[in-house]
Amino acid sequence: MAKQADAIWSGSIGRAAFVGAFIVFGGAWQCAMAQPSGADGTDFLYRVQQGDTLISLADRYMDGVEGWRLLQQRNRVANPYRLQPGLLLRIPFDRIPVVPATAHVVFARDAITEGKPLQAGMKLAEDAQIDTGDKGAVTLAFDDGTRVTVPPGSRVALSRVRAFARAGLIDVRVQVKQGETESSVSPKKTGVGRYEISTPALVTGVRGTRFRVQASDSASTSSVLEGEVAAKAGRQSQAIKAGFGVQASGGRLKRATLPAAPRLDAIPELVQTPCFRATWQPVKGAVGYRAAVARDAALTELSAYQSAKTPGANLCGDEDGDYTLVVQSIDALGLTSKSATRPFTVRLHPEAPYTIQPANGKTYRSGEVAFAWAVVSDARSYDMEIAGAQTFASPVVRQHGQDVRVSKPLDTGTWWWRVRSVAADGKTGPWSDALRFRVLDIPPDAVPTAGVDAGNDGKLHAHWSALAPELAASGARTRVQLASEPTFATPIADIVSEGTEAAIAQPPAGVYYIRTGVDLGDAPSVVYAKPQRIDVGAFVGDSRHSPVQSGGGNLLLND
Template sequence: MRLTRPLVLRQISVCFAFSLALALPMYSMAAKTSANGEPGSFISTPPDMTYFAVQGDTLSAIAKRYTDKTRNWTILGKRNKIDDDRAIPIGTAILIPLELLPEEDSEAKVIAMTGTPTYKAKDGSSGNLALGTVVREGTQITTDKNGFLTLSLIDESRISIPSNSQVSLAKLRKTKYTGSPRTEVNLLQGKVESRVSSLVSNKGRFEVRTNLAVAGVRGTNFRVGVNEDGIANEVLSGGVAVANTTNAAGKKPDELMLTAGKGNIISSSGVGKAVDLLPAPVMSELYLLQERPTLQFQVEPNAAAVAYRVQIAKDADILTILTENRFKDNRFKFDGFADGNYFVRITAIDKAGLEGFPLVKAVTLKARPEPPFTVQPKNKVRAERLDFAWTEASDAVAYHLQVAKDPEFKNLLLEKNEIKEVQLSSDRPAEGNYYWRIATITRKDGKADHGPFSDVQKFAVLPVTSLAPPGEGNGNQLSFSWASEPGQKFLIQISTDAQFSKLFLSRELDQAELKIDRPQAGTYFIRVRSTDPDGYVSPFSATQKITIQQRWTSGDGSPINSSGGAVGTNF
């Protein structure tokens, strides 16, 4: 989908110049090369190309042939310490500075993408980009809200274009004979991140331009973004010099060197001072394995951060970005991910809008098959037997039950991992506090697939009473519970069909528990969704199924018991 909102940019004229303290002098009086080659051949010897003369060669002839300009013979003379344009002996090594070589067309290739980024070529053709697509000079690329793109240049440099951005590949060329890259990217909207291979030795050039500024580098990792305040510049490695060109004619531009870890804002008032980029956020290792469908992350608070940018990708280099979002708080949530391995990148954003250093972590999501809802026991047990029950999980072939004396399940009292039913009865343990949890086992690719355990349920084994006190339901109620967090609200639905078109119950709750009178015999389906205090609404949980069997009751509705329990029921 092409972005349609109008592009508004301030008319600020700003110039960035790479500090050429890193570059090599163009016309240094280097010693003659010791390289040998066949007459008429050439080799790349950065910062020059070495050509081996043939019979009849002169500096002017060589200059015309390889630089397209005869007058360049004087530059070749200085570089090779030859005073005049006389005949050169066969096989003589002649150094030709790479800066003098003419340019020819180059290209870039789409190596990673998400969504449907679009392009418009120089010839007017347009369409959607795809992996492996080769783009050339003059192509304009647009990403929408869910689109991300990474291009690879001929020297393995990378251009990453995040969502809601628009760039034009204004120049994609390379030097003839040696292939030294000459790249110019026009940023029209949004942001661009560049990871540029070193261009110092091969005299290559890489520039990111807007109608406000130009940033030229010879090997660095930096970000440039267009925002309401002007241009945001963030240098992660290498160095970039920035200069304001709006000064009066003849007045020296204001200049500022941005080294690694520094950033600034260029605005209509001038070149902002260099400031330290915020450090990479800190996150607990507990978030590296996630066992619920909603991916959740939380970083330690940073008083200097006003927001955070979070990206989920398939690779550690964050080239194939699956989604991203900006959050004001230090807690982040993402839905819609299948189980698998991912990478998360988190940056803190300061009050000026500058992004800091990134935190990148590998994350494993193993949330399926989802655990069943626990039914009983709840809170306390006053019975001769310890009975466990849970809902039926979709595609389950077995269930894994654990009972322990501690919430960390280091001291197991009971463990069963091949339960075929949705209930289990065991001997009553000694009085005290206990913990239990249940997991679903399915079949995947011919092998057992063990899902994560449910949230831990605590119960107390209390003295047996012969008659339940009034108000406890006398077995005429069902109770359901699910994982919750402080302040959440819930919508729970029970239906007589799996499509939830025939609702038996739909209720909003402030607590993660539902108690209802035992319904008539039959099959029911249950699902729940949560709403966080911040307004975040989760998708519905996986549907669970419960079966209520017919049973005999007395006149007051209480179950008729035999020595084996209530007659005609599995609860």
């Protein structure tokens, strides 16, 4: 089917609040089923198809078949029964009956309406107000499949949500008071009745296209990703095609090419850490970038969103699944590029346990060496390996079981060990970092040597997986907390570490919880992993001063 652009603009907006510019997006699609072509001021536009008559169109769209007489007069049609295919007819909106409609919430995260949280499945009526706050997002869908995504930092109002009573086309106006929207209009290419996005300086009327509108205190912008526009500000008028955009400020328009999309550097296909750093090549002329993580490439289900002045962003989350990284560049006018995308998969659960002992780099007496780690809530069992090389090519111990403390006889030498969680369905999580320790043949009656039997130094040694080097290089650190209750309301210890280990004064016997988070330099932004449980008890020594477990099989740490 052929695609034909109709660049149409109206010199009169009809409402004093919307001054400065009026843009109508073109790109109406020729379709055998229907040819609704959007709005132009106070008129609905329809492109005539073979077999159409004024009577049939009046019956389909207007408040009665007698409306054909008005159509004939308004459009100067000689023969109401013989219409030239391709003719663009104007139908007054005040003669098109409409009925109330609703916007369907298809995705919502940390967004509110009238002080109430938005949730997927809700329906919003006309005059609804939406606030996404600093970290929220929402995507709305209308009856014809049109979707509008409202990212973080935005306040919008649904000033009109209706539908043509007889044709089922939408009649929607969205007011952007602050922030941004991205719309995909009439994705099924069946045409649109009226769909407008307005800011205090800009009105965007749309027909079958994709675009972004942004409002700030000083200016408004529209970046055209698909379709074609005609723009007017004062006496200025310009034709704007896809790949270009306009800035409206002080009643004037500035037209410019959209900045190039960033070229994303390699990112891991499988992510097994709560945070990772995404980087991309600098874009000439860009003054900033926006990075988002979404459930879909269309960026309608945002799970993270941030702006950056440099070509990189730290992205964090705690839910397994398939995601798309979406990055846009921003120029000095505030216009945004097409999106660069990269899919990736997150698999964090079941999480690697925090390892307790043997502690990394410590020395232990030969004989029975105790291995201990925290309890992971998502784990049914654990895999533990001990090897003489960091590659674990030929482990000397491979154990699968539910215990979180085991003892193994080891000869003198240098060893590495690691552990991972196994879910009830057999799914395995990532391995913990490999920890290196030494075993020496020290007689039981020998004078203790510094660094030997580190488990008896009165400290709780907790180890966690290292941050990715590029994440640490950006300034990220690990925050570790120990508490006696899972809410962490009053942590016993709260430490920011540049490494992978914390030595905490051992608390009295009891049940404790430990968690780590990625600290990006702002306490509210710390992304914590799920807490893991530690049962602190006591060991008694045997004749070789090796620890012997007492209690009911839970994790017991040396005094």
